[in-house]
Amino acid sequence: MRTSNLLLPIIKENPKEAEIVSHRLMLRAGMVRQLGSGIYNWLPLGLKVLRNIEQIVREEMDKIANEILMPTMQPVELWQESGRYEAYGKEMLRITDRHERPMLFGPTAEEVVTDIFRNACKSYKDLPKTLYNIQWKFRDETRPRFGVMRGREFLMKDSYSFDIDEEAAKVTYWKHHATYLKIFERLGMKAVPVRANTGPIGGDLSHEFHIVAQTGESALYYTDDFSYAMADEMHDPATAPAGFKEARGIEVGHIFNFGTKYSAAMNAKVQGADGKEIFPHMGSYGIGVSRIVGAIIEASHDDAGIIWPESVAPYKVGLINIKQGDEACDKLCEEIYAKLPSCLYNDGNTGAGQKFATMDLIGLPWQIAVGPRGIEAGTVELKNRNTGEKQEISLEAALSKVA
């Protein structure tokens, strides 16, 4: 992609409305624009990162679950069955359609998925079954803030499992636990799973997953193998064993095992091998996909801008033409651009300084700069955004480094 063809509205100054670094950098790098309170437009650069994260989540989830898609609009009747319609409070966006029928914008989907399950699955042979979807949710927060980190409309991966008994449900639960660690590893992030309270979802077994970042909202206490890890709400310094490490974290995932709470309330049962009816044991498992975009930036940035892990970067290489209009520079840049499958070519007429600053700001893993002096010497400048290391090397060497 050429910057001349891309909607990339860079902002040089820090926007006043942004309180935290990820929000500031997402606005400055032209990744998102606010449309309303807690509601964001995703511009090309931000959307690419969001889609890269979504794809990693999908690839790992496909190994343990079926992908489905549930609508944003949900009927209230299912929530009345589960007993959560009144209980959910004002965070639920309640809507009335043209025929005065009440609906709601789904904040989560335990009820809808249990309804899908009870209509489709009638026998123990249909178990185990895990269904997931990656869909926009809406939670009408009193005070949305921090950009996409605490938005009202946000993208969530939510999965739901149905098992024959408690033991099988726990196996599925721990499969999700392992899958989540794999997902965050592929995202290039250090994630800590911590024991958590179950809250309004219910149940007795629950973990949160936090991305470690100095600016994190939660205090985490953990050992190197995470076997006692917990968030501050669960941590009691008086009884904690020695050797606990402390860090700050941003919650990006939460998993719950809650038994038959929804299957019983909504009469979702299957026939067992002995002919008796069984309420499946369930769990639900969330990942805040749009929130992760902000969390990665909180964990990975410097004064100059964002530092994307390679797996989620919108482009792998940023190509800088130091002297746009110079025949040799233009020609070499076109050659390099044609060779790189994931390259953002800054072909604008701005000065070289501004081009370097923009590339640092948007945080692509590699930068290749082409200028007249380098061409004379037979070199280009290759910069690693993460380490800051710069090298004057041959084009071939640069291309093989970024390959």
Next chain:
Amino acid sequence: MRTSNLLLPIIKENPKEAEIVSHRLMLRAGMVRQLGSGIYNWLPLGLKVLRNIEQIVREEMDKIANEILMPTMQPVELWQESGRYEAYGKEMLRITDRHERPMLFGPTAEEVVTDIFRNACKSYKDLPKTLYNIQWKFRDETRPRFGVMRGREFLMKDSYSFDIDEEAAKVTYWKHHATYLKIFERLGMKAVPVRANTGPIGGDLSHEFHIVAQTGESALYYTDDFSYAMADEMHDPATAPAGFKEARGIEVGHIFNFGTKYSAAMNAKVQGADGKEIFPHMGSYGIGVSRIVGAIIEASHDDAGIIWPESVAPYKVGLINIKQGDEACDKLCEEIYAKLPSCLYNDGNTGAGQKFATMDLIGLPWQIAVGPRGIEAGTVELKNRNTGEKQEISLEAALSKVA
């Protein structure tokens, strides 16, 4: 994928609530389930088709536009600026949040995208710019019906172009026209573009794109090169030239060129080369992505079920184990399954007749059946779902045919 791991709730009888063949077949093949009036859950098989269509649309749109993502929830103020808030009527789903602020579920996005543009682009150098997104829309139809063909919550690709003047805008318009023909060709569909009225979107140049299907809702009149093609609302038999062909069609796309209607109303202007302010000329271009799933089925099915074009099929090959539990059959099926990257293996314990019926119903392009007699003869049965042709051939020959 194995059917034993897949949520695939096949229905043998025609569901009473479905009036048209695509709705019947999507329910019977376990592709969708209704959640509420005009609102559907997409189950694994249906979602795969939807995503395949979406990906083809995306790949072609990426050649002429930048992908962005606009939220489902929109503020009313932008619609008041354009003058459409009152005019849109009851099809717009109007919502009030917890702070009593009015919002709406976007039925289209001319206003939002014009707002993005006016904040990001200030100079003629920022033109031309075309932005698109693939996002769920909501239109509160009085009487939703025909399954995903006339739903309330539906997936639409909508793009919006900004050009310096009328001439440049027409170039962009015809680029979309060509891109749409390419998209429908890749979807394996015969599409006819017809001149259309512009309706409430406004403007003076507009085409609808129809997929040709005997069950189509619109009458189409066209010549072989489509240069006079029109829908019945625009067709006057008295003045039409001779040699017009007639067909039935399903509208799946609509493109509009409407000049400065929104840029002027919303004061979205750029500075021209001469320093004067210019209101960009705009167009908008829609494709009904979820509707296409139904339209393809209307155009491509027989009495036994769906016939997917290869480009959108949920899997390329259906593998049928005629004698599940037979050691040789199980072993050969596992070998074949391991070799095929896009295969649905029906490994259930149902009879062979039911397995063949299910495969015909869900419409995968190829079927490979493995049974004891074939194994003895060194053959498998290969069936082409479209032509119905069956061959008893060696496994190697079968694999090379489906490759």
